[in-house]
Amino acid sequence: MSDYVEPAEDLGEAWLRTLELVHARGGRRVNVLTTITDPLAPEDTAVRAAIDAVLVPGPHNEQKERLDQAADDLYATYTGMLPLLCTADGNPRGTYFGRMVSWPGKEAGGYNQLAARVRYLRNEHRAGRRRHNLSDIAVGGEAEPSEDHTAALQDVGVQVYAPTDERQRGFPCLVHIDLTLLDGRLSMLAVYRHQYLVTKAYGNLVGLARLLAFLAQQTGFEVGELAVQATMADTQQDHFGGRKGIKALIDSARNKGG
Template sequence: MNTSLAWKAACLELDVPGNPKRDAFHTVVRIKDAAAEDPQLRAEFDRMREEKGYAPIETVANTLFPAQLAAVSRTPADLVRRYQEMYPRLRRIDRANATGTYFGRIAAYPGTDGPVDQLTTLIDRIRRQAAGKGPMSAAYEMDIAHPEDTDQDSADGDDGAGLGTSAWSTSVHAAGKDNGFRGFPCLSHCSFQLDRDRVLHAVALYRSHYMVARAYGNYLGLGRLLAYLAQHAEVHPGSLTVIAGHAQIEGDIKALRPVLQGQGRLQLA
């Protein structure tokens, strides 16, 4: 199952009689090939999103993995270097980027001794383990949220499902300090597992997921990240599992249903 079909299946599970809010707690979406898509479904969803004023899917996906920049970067270290050079400008030109982006955290996580390049560190670790006789299967973690992040009452993340936003901040709850209801990170943590056949799998934990504004782009961005890690660690990409504490279909369900039911304009033309 690819990203398009997994997202569609998840939405159909939420849009059922007896669930007027079209939501659920502790949803689990498993995607066999998260870097792949169904062109017809993607085109229909893109059209619907444009009509309703949502940010392009590619914009959402790029906050997790900048695919175009990666394609012109020679190595993971080169990708990280180039992204870090762009990062101050990215944070200035859009207020939603002011406290950072997801890939910004991957490329330079605020560690106790300075920024940590999680991308190249993780790739090197997976490659070394995969080359050995008894590789560790579950020792590959990637953090996004940080305890010292500033709480923001923002509508630009998944918790607010803001429209037309190129990226969003990644603050995390600090006990006794942050008491607001919005502004915490959507994606908190990514964990990777290497099986005996040198296949790399991923699990991503989200606090919440808005299925129209963010979920599809998030699945795609994570799938591309997983494929990139596997390529440069010289292993094979496996499945992606996304866990959301709360998932909801937000906005105009009547506009979304033709996409989910395969009755969009592009298919009829």
């Protein structure tokens, strides 16, 4: 049976009345007539905002192309430098970011976990899903992704080490990154098995924050919370003047902060 929506002056009100009518009559109707008496009337911003909040449109094509190009340039530049970076002191087994963009992280051509997460998050954004527990980014371990990279989000994540692995500590200290989407905000948890609080921790936080900002920029979500879990947090007092040395560092930082 046909339905007639009471005419409205602007398109927002007309849309809303139509939605209300169809919803009240079961959610599906045929031959529904909606009339807008002044199609050029200013939009109702409240109606527009409500629609946008539900649809959560992804980046426009031109914006997406710019983001893709920027990301591709970053990946290519970094992976091109990987062999050289691996010769630097402290990097003989690769780098954190190298493992993220070219797993297992010693040369170009590996599996790009970040690019896969960006594609996945964009699909979530496009579908309007704003709450989701997402997958991991592998940093520790030696796992290989499956042949089907669309399924690799679940295949490469928290690593299981062999029973014969007796290492107490070593690269990488950062072993796991987890991404979670809640109310349109992308949050990150990073797990370190040994966090050097003087020589490494601040730089790690800067890097993680930039990584989270990059993922949010590439996918259209807002930046949420960044959390770091250190299974061992180390002030390194033996190398920085003992407890007095660390206290002096704290006092200095606090005074500058004030």
